[in-house]
Amino acid sequence: MSEPAKQPMLPFAKPCISEAAVQAVAEVLRSGWITSGPKVVEFERRLAEYVGAPHAVAVNSATTGLDLVCAALDLQDGDEVIVPSINWVSGPNMIELNGGRCVFCDVVPGTLNADLDDVARKITPRTRAIMPVHFAGAPVDLDRLRAIIAGRPIRIIEDCAHAAGTRWNGAHVGAADIGVFSFHPTKNLTTAEGGMVTCRDEAFAAQLRVLRFHGIRKDAWKNHSRSGKDVYQVLSPGRKGNLPDTLAVLGIHQLADLDRMNAERTRQAARYGDLLKGLRLARPLDLPTAAGVTHAWHIYVLLMAPGVDRARVVDGLEARGIGTALHFPPVHTQAYYRTTYPDCRLPASEDVGARLLTIPLFPGMTDADQDRVVAALRAVEAEVLA
Numbered sequence: 001m002s003e004p005a006k007q008p009m010l011p012f013a014k015p016c017i018s019e020a021a022v023q024a025v026a027e028v029l030r031s032g033w034i035t036s037g038p039k040v041v042e043f044e045r046r047l048a049e050y051v052g053a054p055h056a057v058a059v060n061s062a063t064t065g066l067d068l069v070c071a072a073l074d075l076q077d078g079d080e081v082i083v084p085s086i087n088w089v090s091g092p093n094m095i096e097l098n099g100g101r102c103v104f105c106d107v108v109p110g111t112l113n114a115d116l117d118d119v120a121r122k123i124t125p126r127t128r129a130i131m132p133v134h135f136a137g138a139p140v141d142l143d144r145l146r147a148i149i150a151g152r153p154i155r156i157i158e159d160c161a162h163a164a165g166t167r168w169n170g171a172h173v174g175a176a177d178i179g180v181f182s183f184h185p186t187k188n189l190t191t192a193e194g195g196m197v198t199c200r201d202e203a204f205a206a207q208l209r210v211l212r213f214h215g216i217r218k219d220a221w222k223n224h225s226r227s228g229k230d231v232y233q234v235l236s237p238g239r240k241g242n243l244p245d246t247l248a249v250l251g252i253h254q255l256a257d258l259d260r261m262n263a264e265r266t267r268q269a270a271r272y273g274d275l276l277k278g279l280r281l282a283r284p285l286d287l288p289t290a291a292g293v294t295h296a297w298h299i300y301v302l303l304m305a306p307g308v309d310r311a312r313v314v315d316g317l318e319a320r321g322i323g324t325a326l327h328f329p330p331v332h333t334q335a336y337y338r339t340t341y342p343d344c345r346l347p348a349s350e351d352v353g354a355r356l357l358t359i360p361l362f363p364g365m366t367d368a369d370q371d372r373v374v375a376a377l378r379a380v381e382a383e384v385l386a
Contacts, residue, residue: 012325021250036244043249051172053200060244069178082131084106103127137166138288146176161181171292216235266297316380
């Protein structure tokens with residue numbers, strides 16, 4: 001059998017940055033003030049308005065945001081946070097590093113979102129928070145989650161890393177209690193690196209602002225602009241997690257273009273759904289069916305058919321110039337967590353974790369690019385299922 005002809009690599013994700021955004025970054029660089037300043041304040045205000053949350057706190061990554069949230073909750077030894085295992089490691093890592101205990105829940109195989117029946121079963125008197133992930137941009141049923149914890153002192157920390165533009169029951173995710181967004185280069189909205197914490201509690205937001213900058217009560221740029229009239233005060237040991245203006249201004253432009261970019265993602269996802277009909281190698285994730293749902297389509301994930309050798313599929317696609325990614329191997333099977341929680345068994349997560357595969361989807365991807373991805377999948381299918 002002849003080898004497929006080499007083609008340029010089509011990545012699974014690619015940032016879409018306008019020339020106007022590039023010029024805006026250049027203007028900040030020329031301004032003389034390039035760290036956290038007025039552009040951060042503007043980005044926070046605009047993102048809070050977009051999400052519908054009273055407060056937004058910009059940080060240098062979603063991981064930092066999760067770290068600050070866990071620190072602000074003051075997790076004590078034995079305090080539990082329920083988190084899905086099909087997940088990037090940031091959330092579980094920050095729970096552990098801040099003194100908490102991860103309680104991993106299973107996922108719904110069709111969507112890879114948290115199985116809320118399993119969440120309900122795993123609530124104990126030590127449960128401090130639940131950290132659901134809006135996987136791939138499909139929202140978790142927040143109404144049901146709120147009903148599950150009704151009357152209990154349990155916080156909801158929405159992991160919105162995939163979900164800039166996602167809505168549940170017409171409302172943007174991240175506005176129910178606490179939300180943490182990622183602006184990594186692969187995300188729907190990017191600042192190169194960065195993140196944002198949204199919340200409803202003013203005192204909690206103030207605490208996050210202190211924690212993100214060394215435990216100091218005032219923003220550094222405001223102190224500088226006042227020529228030292230107010231001497232800073234360290235209120236508690238803090239982190240260094242502020243976002244600079246050079247990146248915040250990129251976020252301002254990205255946010256203004258977010259709905260258009262997400263509409264393009266939605267069109268591409270619908271087209272994939274049509275093109276992939278009849279594929280035996282794999283199937284797309286289930287679509288949300290509830291009213292008032294907006295899927296952000298951060299990534300497009302396939303589930304390999306049972307028994308398919310995923311490594312052969314990845315190799316076959318790569319040979320044809322198609323980039324892929326794995327979102328995500330189950331966290332509870334990673335070395336640290338496997339050792340720390342040796343009795344954790346999550347059948348659905350363990351099954352789908354071995355079968356999921358992300359294929360290219362991003363603004364600027366052409367119909368011809370999609371046709372190439374699907375042609376490669378069908379060619380690989382013919383090899384793998386021969």
